Amino acid sequence: MSKIEIRDLVKRYDDTQVLHGINIQIASGEFTVLVGPSGCGKSTTLRMVAGLESISDGEVVIGDRVVNDLRPKERGIAMVFQNYALYPSKTVYENMAFSLRLSRVPKAEIERKVREVSAILELDPLLQRKPGELSGGQRQRVAMGRAIVRDPEVFLFDEPLSNLDAKLRTQMRVEIKTLHQRLKNTIVYVTHDQVEAMTLADRIVVMRSGIIEQQGTPDEIFHNPVNTFVAGFMGSPQMNLVESSVSGGKISIGDANHPQLTAEMQLPDGAVTFGIRPDDIELLDEQSEEANNQANKQTVKISLVEPVGTEKLFHFSLGGKPFIGKADGRMQLSEGQTVNICLDMQYGYYFDAQSGERIR
């Protein structure tokens, strides 16, 4: 186990700069997830930590060593790749034993280590098979086994679950988390899937266009996004973000040419971006007296219903802007239905209309 420090990391390809001074500190044993859309630089950062990409500027420190000039094998890392990168001509056992064989570890020791790890990952019955005879999930487990056998200081995962189907992805997510709880290794994990990031990470680093937008615990990132990008990226379905205006201590949500919801809000006059998560839009029960007295109540027409099992997502328009709300899965909702909703304004977010930065 080792801490990792990434200091002012820069990556340039000829004249194009793709990473603009990344700073991340990862404590020993911490599970850090780099998340962001395609092209944000998360995989490049990981590959620079691994030594598979050269460092244009800045430093990568693993443990107490600056590893900029060290070869991948000297950095004490193991990596799990998106497409597993298992050696097709070798059996599962040989794949797992390969690095130890190259390090001239005695045969008996290799056997002991491979057996130990294969028992943890339930790979025993597969040891004599070749990667081509395994399912995606099994291959992923072998790739993890190959990494664990090396007993590295740091594990690097590069979108390891992207090639799996949704069900297997959920299952493997649990396996990876369980494994981390058991081995307590330092992990840097790259994904574009915010659900994966939220469920796995001790700490999330949200990246965009080669810079870090925000880093913190999953709770901090989800509940305290620093700007519209983080607010919109984290959460599924994503936060409703709507251009609005504040005047005389009141916020009017949406476009003034359409029916708006107006609420009291102590913000300077001007344009703001109002954000609210679908979970904080309540569908009111028509019969309840409490509902009729509810503040910030609005009557809207449902334009689309997405049943996702335990809940139903309903789309509607407010102030001429599209919104998504979340209702209980048992509720009977249909397109065209008129319903009363309430926006829980205490969970509303306000961002600068120009810069997108959070207004607190």
Added chain:
Amino acid sequence: MFLLPGLLILSTLLSIPLYKVFEYSLYDNVIINPEPQFVGLDNYVEVIGDTGYWQALWNTFLFTVGSVIGHMVIGTSLAMLVNANINKRALTFFRTLLILPWIFTAVVVALNWQLLLNPFGVVNYSLEWLGFISEPLDWFGDADLAMWSLLLVSTWRGYPFIMISFLSGLQSVPKELYEAAEIDGANFLQRFWHVTLPQLKPVIYGVALLDLIWTFQLFPLVWLTTGGGPGRTTEVLSTLTYRLAFVDFEFSKASTTAVTILVISALFTILYLRNETRRK
């Protein structure tokens, strides 16, 4: 239906000469003799009893195996070189340059190398100048050097096919495999042995067999450089067949050796086709 005319022409052009060659091998001296006699397998018995035939067969074996090994080693090395992650312009330049031997006809190649390896040619001059030899060598005329010289020319002429075939194989090897091996601690040779070779194995086998089939029947390069000499030191089955037919005018014996070439080539072809079927 659309294929029928093509198939007809192809089968006629293939089957009639094949049949005629086989028929000739069962008669006494055809073409020269206006009324040749059917002699059964006598020509085969005579050819098999001839030490010259066995010498040519052995030379063919040496030439074929030596050439294929030369093609493989040089072709693989150069394929890896032109697959390297270097400047794109340099890469295109080297790829074009290295494929040149393939686009020359055998006649041009043979004449060029005859000039280069001439006792008064550039090679001898350079070697003398560098101090490797004290007097010019007759590369194609010396019985000890002729086969080696022939192998050099054959390797030079044949490696581009292997290089191109392996290059396409190398480009289909996932980059991550090399990265995984690098992280696992494999050096260049270990990466070649554990990643490149296993990934190229299906290509290597098929390409080697194809090269074997082609080289086994190679005629112009040998005929135009050494002509099978000096003596019979570089005589291969194809030059022997030509010599029997068009120098000695023994067309029946020439047909007989041609049939043996056909049988051996057919065996290699069956192996090649089997390998291709297995790959699919």
